[in-house]
Amino acid sequence: MPANIAEGFEKRTKPDKVKFLNIAQGSLEECRYYLLLAKDLGYGENENLREQLEETSKLLESYMAAMLHSS
Template identity: 65%
Template sequence: MEVKKEVKKEVKMEVKKDNSFSRSFKDLECWQKAHEFVLAVYKVTKLFPEDERYGLTSQFRRAAVSIAANICEGYKKLSKADKLRFMNIAQGSLEECRYYIILSRDIEYIDQQTHDRLEYIINGASWKLNGYAEGISKNAGVKD
């Protein structure tokens, strides 16, 4: 008779608001929304003038990627302070992108419809990110 040993993997999980667990940053709604925004920014900035390649195009893309990347990095931090620091950096990059959306419209690189679509996506990301940061602040399951 063969005896099988049950091996339990230690997997870092965080409790979400609905009491389910996330195993990866990819499970976070704030990251999903931020990633959606990054993809939209890349698509839109492909149409920017070539002379903006190292200017607004680069800055806008960098700031958009920073939102999602800081959510990822903060997700794996163990202390509440570290997690919140990375979420705060993501929030700062998000606000930077809000300005680039306005600027892109005002210098006529994007039309009003594209502006509104980007605003809609970034507002969703902002709402989810703020909720996640608030949850970290209040969560007793995260070390101080």
């Protein structure tokens, strides 16, 4: 996920930047799935990590929205 954000940062056009942020959001959803799977398989609680993913998701969504609405 951080690598996608970094790659998008270097892109010149807004659509290209948003594309990589969208890919990062998809990677975040993958992480969310793996945390749920780990819990279901009995590897322990990971509520703290899930909360951090949720906060990261909100920040990423806000960043993408701000970028789309900027001139």
